[in-house]
Amino acid sequence: MTTQFLVEQIQKKESFLCIGLDTDLDKIPKHLLDQDDPIFAFNKAIIDATHHLCVAYKPNTAFYEAYGIKGWQALEKTIDYLNSNYPEIFTIADAKRGDIGNTSTRYAKAFFEDLGFDSVTIAPYMGRDSVEPFLAFKDKHTILLALTSNMGAFDFQTKMVNGRELYKEVLEVSKSYENSENLMYVVGATKATFLTEIRKIIPESFLLVPGVGAQGGSLSEVCKYGMSKNVGLLVNSSRGIIYASDQLDFAQASAEKAKEMQLEMSMELKKR
C-alpha cells in the first residue's frame, strides 16, 4: 500500500485508528473457546465490527507464536481475511524483528511476501544492514522502534549520544538508509511532548503511536505535538477496544469503543 492511499483512507474515514489484535485465549469471551479456531473467530468478529472505524490492524506476533503452529495458522488466516475482505486496511505485523543482512531478508520475505503484510515493526539496535533489507520492498513499510511506551525506554533510548538522545540519533541516522522513504517510526504516546522535537527531525514520516488510553497517553496531546501536514499518525489501541466486553456482545462493545476514538480523531482532524 502506498502512503498516499493510507492518507486518503484516513481522510475518508476521519480516523487514524489502528486496532491491536493482541489476542489472548485467557481474555476472549468463553463461548468462543468451543470454536475450531477461537483466535481467528475472535479476530474475524472484531474486524467485521470495527473495520469502518479504523485504518489499520496490528497483530502482535508474540500472541500468536505463544500458541505454536495453531497460533501461526490463526495469524495467517487473519491476514488473509483482511487482505481478501478489506484490502483498503493497512496491516502491521508487530514483530520487532531485526537481524544481520541475509537473515533480515528472510524475515522481510516472510512478512511482506508470504504473509502479505503492508508493514512490520523493526528494532534498530543492529543498524543499517539489519533494516535496509526490509526497506527494499516497494510500497511496503518498515516501522522502526524509536521511543517506546514502556519504562525500559529510559534504560537506553533516552541516553545522550552525540549530544542528543539515542532515539533521536536513531531517527537521524535512519534517514540516511537506502529507501528511507519507506520508514515509519514507533513513538510512545506516554511521552507526547517529545513529539515536537521528533517532528523537527522527521517532519512528515508516519508515526505509530502506542500507549494512548491503557498506558496513559492523551490523544489530544499526541495530535497537538505530532500531527503533520498529511496527518502522519496511526494511533494504536489494543486492550481498550478488543476486550471491551467478554460477553456475547463483545464485537459490538469493541465497535462502540472504536467509535468513541474515531469521533475524537474526527474532531482532531477538523481542528487542523
Added chain:
Amino acid sequence: MTTQFLVEQIQKKESFLCIGLDTDLDKIPKHLLDQDDPIFAFNKAIIDATHHLCVAYKPNTAFYEAYGIKGWQALEKTIDYLNSNYPEIFTIADAKRGDIGNTSTRYAKAFFEDLGFDSVTIAPYMGRDSVEPFLAFKDKHTILLALTSNMGAFDFQTKMVNGRELYKEVLEVSKSYENSENLMYVVGATKATFLTEIRKIIPESFLLVPGVGAQGGSLSEVCKYGMSKNVGLLVNSSRGIIYASDQLDFAQASAEKAKEMQLEMSMELKKR
C-alpha cells in the same frame, strides 16, 4: 540447563562449539527435497553427525518463519529431537525478540516452555521490562545482543553514551536486572580485541560469539581476549559447517568441519 552443567559438557567434549542451524532450502542437498520435511531431515542428519563435537545448536528462527507453518513444524521437530535424543546439548533460539512486559512474557513462554529451548537471544533496545520477563525462568538463559558482528553494529552500538560505548552501557545496565545471573551476551568475533574491555565489565558471563570463519573472526584471538575462568565462550559457526557439502556426503562433510573446529578448541582449552 544450569550453567554448571554446560561448563562440564565443554570440559568433557573439549569443545565450546555452537552449530547454527540456518537451514535454507536453496542450499541443502537436492536429494533431500523429496523428503516429507526436508528442513528437519537436513537438521537431523547434521545433528546426528556432529552432536559429539559441539555443545550447542542455534536455529535462527528467521529461516523457519520464512517457510510459514511448515517452517515452524520443522523448528518444533528439531528442538523436540534435540531434547529427546541429546538432552546434554544446550539449545539456543536465535530469535532476537524483545517487547513490552506482558508481551515479552508471551515470547518467553513460547520459547522456554512450549518449544523447550534452554535460551533465547534478545535485543536490548526496549530496556529492563522487556528483558526481565525472560530472566524470570529458572535454569533458562537470556542472551542479550551487546556487540553484533555486522557492519550496522557501528551505527549505534559503538556510539558513546555516558562516556562509554552503548554496548558497554548495555552490559553495565543489564547487570542490575533482576535475575541477571541468567544473562549471557552476543559479542561478534570480528571485533575480538574489544573482548578485553568487555571482560572488565562481565568477567565470567558466557558470551555467544558469531562471526568466526565466514565473517572473518579468529578463534585464537577470541580465546586470548575472551576466555574466562569457566571458559565462558560459545563460538558459533553456521554456514561453514552445515553447508560444507551439498552432496550425499553432506553430514559427514559437516562433521569433518566441526571436528576441525573442535580440535582447535581443544588446543585453546589446553593453553589455559
